[in-house]
Amino acid sequence: MNSTLPPPDLEHLCDLAVQVGAPVEAGVTPFGRRRYVPITGGRVSGRLVGEVLPGGTDFQLILDERIARLEASYLMALDDGSRVLVRNRALRVASVETTERILRGEPVDPASVYFRGQVELETGDAGWTWLNERQFLCVGQRLPSEVRMSFYVVA
Secondary structure, eight states: OOOOOOOEEEEEEEEEEEEOOOEEEEEEETTTTEEEEEEEEEEEEESSEEEEETEEEEEEEEEEHHHHHHEEEEEETTTSSOEEEEEEEEEEEEEEHHHHHHHOOOOOOGGGGGEEEEEEHHHHHGGGGGGGGGGHHHHHHOOSEEEEEEEEOOO
């Protein structure tokens, strides 16, 4: 008997271009270097269409010269009037040189960075209740003043 279940399919949900401000250093703790990055706005396109509202934050834990754990929370305002809360936990891994360039705010080749996340979406809007009932993954790219992401529904 084969006990391996088939892998899930991924369906594209939307693309985000999230504008970010300058990182604020919180200091080094026993767990790593902490900093937070203010989310200042952005756009959403695809099955979800709208904007990323200012006021969210990307909390970052820089574990070492190559690895960062990211936890972002922010709100999307869709063009139909709906609001969708986003919680994203991501892992970013790159070479020491590439990570140094990211931390300095320089552009890097996205192929040189592993940037993947687990996304939770939450809404009270009746037209989008299915977002509360699904799992989502994302692929990301860090640019100097923007984070680009593509969200996928785990079908």
